[in-house]
Structures are given as structure tokens and as C-alpha cells.
Amino acid sequence: MSEIGEEKPKENVERVVEGCRIMVKMVSQNEWRQAEIISRSRAQNGMMKFYVHYIDCNRRLDEWVTEDLIDLSSLKMPQRGGKKGGAGGHKGGDDAPDAHDSKKSQGRKRKIPLLPVEVETKPETAPDALPTPAVPSGSTPSLRGSMSMVGHSEDAMTRIRNIDCIELGRSRIQPWYFSPYPQQLTHLDCIYICEFCLKYLKSQTCLKRHMQKCQLCHPPGNQIYSHDKLSFFEIDGRKNKSYAQNLCLIAKLFLDHKTLYYDTDPFLFYVLTEEDEKGHHIVGYFSKEKESAEEYNVACILVLPPFQKKGYGSLLIEFSYELSKIEQKTGSPEKPLSDLGLLSYRSYWSMAIMKELFAFKRNFGFDREITVQDLSQATAIKREDVVSTLQQLDLYKYYKGQYVIVISDEKRQVYEKRIQDSKKKLRINPAALQWKPKEFGKKRTQSIF
Structure with missing residues (x-):
């Protein structure tokens, strides 16, 4: 060479x-x-x-x-x-890594152009205002469902990381992927984002000026959970359109396998925050269709890079299933998952299912049988995900004409230790969740993320 x-x-x-x-x-x-x-x-x-x-x-x-x-x-x-x-x-x-999944989805692709963002500009805020995010040339492939995995765009422009750095709160973060911010921003060393309303600005001076006028110290919407300095806020994509769209733009910087759409009306966003004396600081979020024919309880999920590997991903997943339990439904994340997303969900599913199996054994011994349907209802995990997890753990065996769950002593000891260790990690306290399911129309929702 x-x-x-x-x-x-x-x-x-x-x-x-x-x-x-x-x-x-x-x-x-x-x-x-x-x-x-x-x-x-x-x-x-x-x-x-x-x-x-x-x-x-x-x-x-x-x-x-x-x-x-x-x-x-x-x-x-x-x-x-x-x-x-x-x-x-x-x-x-x-x-x-995601090429295999995208090949499987090619038959369902359809091309839909991006919709423009509506930006309200008042005369007194004009110096800080930035134009609508640029729409890539051509069209962007999409699958049914919010932020669906579609493989890599045919447009080379969207394959090139276009933002060098963002400043969000106390963190400077190097983006991983393309996101359609205004083209004027792509030439800057850093773009500045208000951590409360998520408005993007071109300089630190503009950010300071904006912070003097911004009335928020937490995400808009309803605070539905608060425990140990952690909170969840529920944001309606129709009522808080600007915030939801800005959140999507940030998420696209760190999600390669998703396609961004600006019609946030059909979605709810659940934003996880850490609280201090200055306010509630965004850690991550997941979005969810108001009405999902496929029974998805998560459309898109993201922990921002400064907060990764701290247990927040599992906390977001657990929270999504707590909502499903209140709805008295089983749920599943939108498929197909990215490679890292699948690992996170398999880890959560494995722990949730093993905990339920051990609890059942303690309560009933061998006097009662437990079925896949029982596990699904107890955990709110969709039946198909329960079965795939049992198979992945090599617990699902065919014996005398039927499927049975078999846990070896070695595997039991491993998971008993993991369950014990998990008690020291971040967990959702169901008693701190104040939420009731909302009733929405039966109209089919349209794809975003």
C-alpha cells in the first residue's frame, strides 16, 4: 500500500x-x-x-x-x-449492519416527499430566526409507521453528515448522521439549541438572547411522571408542533435507519428529563402513534449520546410498557429494529420475562402451568416478542407434541444474579406515574417519526 x-x-x-x-x-x-x-x-x-x-x-x-x-x-x-x-x-x-433488514423491507418501500416545516417569525425575533430546513433533492423512501427503517437513502447528499457539532445545554455533541437542518447552518462550526424549547440558533449570542425570552424551563406538555429527579413529559405532536418537529430534527442526527417526516400531528412524544435548580434537562425520548393498527407502543426511541450507557434506554423501554399496562394492551416497538435497538429490547424482554417466570414459580411452584399468553399479559409484551425472546434464550422446547419452557439450573442462577443486580439500576416506580389513556379518533395515522 x-x-x-x-x-x-x-x-x-x-x-x-x-x-x-x-x-x-x-x-x-x-x-x-x-x-x-x-x-x-x-x-x-x-x-x-x-x-x-x-x-x-x-x-x-x-x-x-x-x-x-x-x-x-x-x-x-x-x-x-x-x-x-x-x-x-x-x-x-x-x-x-442494517443492510439485511433493509433488503427485507424493499418490497414495501414507497417514496413520499418531505413536508415543509411551518415556522412562525415575529418581527422582534427576526434576527434569531432561521429558515425552514432544506428538503433534500429527489424524494425519500418511507415505510408505514413513524421513523421506519428504510435502509440507506439513494440520495448521496443524505448519506453525508452535514452538521459538525451541536451545543445542547451543558453538552457539545458531534452528530453521527445527516439531518435536514437549514443549509445555512451546515457551514457553521457549531449550532446552538435551546435545551427547553429545542429551537436551533446560529450563534452563542443568539442563544443567550433567546434564553432571556424563552419562558420554558421544561418540555411543553403534561408532566406525567416524577421520581428521584427524573420526569416524563407527554407532548402532543399536534398541540406542540414546533417542539415536536425540532425534537425530530435532533433525533435524526443520531438515527441512521429512520426517515424524517414533519407531520407530527398523529404522534405523542414522551420526553425523559433530569431535574436540577435550573430546570428539566432532556435526556431522551420515545414517540408513539396515537392510534396504531399494528399495536406498536413505540415508534422511535433515542437516548442522547451524553446520557448513553447509564441505563436510560432500559428506563424508556420500561416506561413504554408501563403505559401499555395502564391501557390494558400488549405492545411492541415498530419493526424492524436497528441492531442496537434489537439488543436493547432483547435485554429488557429477557429480564422482564425471567422475572415473571421466577415470580410465578415462587407463588405457585409446579402446581400450575404458565402459558405464553400469561407471560404476555403480565408483562404487556406482545406474544410474538415473548416467543422470540424465549427462543433466543433457548428456553422454548418442543416436548411430547407441545412447546414447553425449560430453564436449566445454570441459566436460572445466571438470571437470578442479573435480577438481583438490576435492583441497583434505574427503574420506573409505577406509583409515581399519573396518566390516563387518551381517546383519539379512529382515523388512520400517517408516517413520521
């Missing part, structure tokens, strides 16, 4: 176009990896730079690299007739 810093012949560098595959020096890992060229441009110093997706890596690792980090001898041109900006025309398509 070529040494880093070695001068590349200009004619060879010019051959590197969108859709090519080439070996690239991945500096963060200090290794060479095959990558797909998503886009190219020329830097101010005249050197070519390329936006690359590393094959078999999560797209959050996509980045701009300069020409001195590519090995021209490994260049593979895209096949004729390949999809530009898609999989580069190479056999097998995109090798990203």
Missing part, C-alpha cells in the same frame, strides 16, 4: 469517483479498511478529499479523508448500471 504522505499522481486521484471502493487509512483505528466513496470535493489547499463509508462498519464512523490517506492501487471502479450514491454498484450492496 502507498505510504501516507506520498504524493499521488493527479490523474489517478481524479479517477476516484462516487461509488468506487478503495482501501483507506482509518486513523482512529490505525488500520487500513476498504471503504466506499460517497462524495468528493477539493479542499482550499487544492488537495482532493473524499467522504467515505467503511465497509462492515456503522455509518456513524463515516468521515472526510484527504487523498494522502487512500491507496490508489486498491481502487475498484463501480459496475455499470450500479446505483450511484447507493451501494456503489458493487455486488452485494451495502455491507452496513
